[in-house]
Amino acid sequence: EVQLVESGGALVQPGGSVRLSCVASGFIFRTYEMDWVRQAPGKGLEWVAYIDSVESNTRYADSVKGRFTISRDNAKNSLFLQMNSLRAEDTALYFCAREWGGGKMNAWGQGVQVIVSS
Amino acid sequence: DIQMTQSPSSLSASVGDRVTITCQASQGIDIYLNWYQQKPGKAPKLLIYDASNLQAGVPSRFSGSGSGTDFTFAISSLQPEDIATYFCQQYDILPVTFGQGTRLEIK
Numbered sequence: 001e002v003q004l005v006e007s008g009g010a011l012v013q014p015g016g017s018v019r020l021s022c023v024a025s026g027f028i029f030r031t032y033e034m035d036w037v038r039q040a041p042g043k044g045l046e047w048v049a050y051i052d053s054v055e056s057n058t059r060y061a062d063s064v065k066g067r068f069t070i071s072r073d074n075a076k077n078s079l080f081l082q083m084n085s086l087r088a089e090d091t092a093l094y095f096c097a098r099e100w101g102g103g104k105m106n107a108w109g110q111g112v113q114v115i116v117s118s
Numbered sequence: 119d120i121q122m123t124q125s126p127s128s129l130s131a132s133v134g135d136r137v138t139i140t141c142q143a144s145q146g147i148d149i150y151l152n153w154y155q156q157k158p159g160k161a162p163k164l165l166i167y168d169a170s171n172l173q174a175g176v177p178s179r180f181s182g183s184g185s186g187t188d189f190t191f192a193i194s195s196l197q198p199e200d201i202a203t204y205f206c207q208q209y210d211i212l213p214v215t216f217g218q219g220t221r222l223e224i225k
Binding site for chain 1: 154156160161162167173219
């Protein structure tokens with residue numbers, strides 16, 4: 001069974017940092033591209049970041065570029081999102097998602113909450 | 119960025135009804151359009167990919183059509199378990215963008 005399990009969510013002050021993790025199981029993690037997608041309370045979905053299967057190519061939404069870093073450890077079947085200089089508008093439920101065939105997200109984690117507030 | 123406009127934003131229908139949702143892209147995206155279902159408190163689930171292809175395991179009452187800028191998602195016979203919010207998503211050009219969602223309720 002394909003599973004993605006996120007962790008690392010927190011309540012953090014503006015300007016602070018958080019590192020999210022996503023552990024994959026049930027599929028060959030190193031062969032898939034991965035994404036982070038977020039959902040602010042009561043809002044829609046916003047794509048945040050992308051990483052290819054071998055960590056040679058990463059992409060970011062303009063809203064997080066220069067503040068967030070996506071990375072992965074294929075030996076540990078893990079995906080990460082380092083979030084720095086956090087703002088109130090980064091408050092959201094963060095999902096990791098497996099990407100198939102370019103842009104099709106066919107497996108999602110349950111989400112992890114990040115709240116940025118003083 | 120490509121803007122995805124879904125309509126309606128909410129919809130109330132009866133069990134057994136045919137339901138349709140539209141999604142319009144701000145520029146042509148060929149068939150690079152997916153549809154997701156998100157039930158309350160859950161992660162999104164891919165239902166339709168490349169505009170009209172049914173994801174494995176998804177009931178055949180769900181369907182999608184369209185290309186270019188105009189797309190349609192349909193449920194042929196609404197079931198109680200279909201209560202959810204539905205999102206379209208384009209992946210033709212980065213950044214990937216989603217529609218604002220359509221909340222579907224049972225009348």
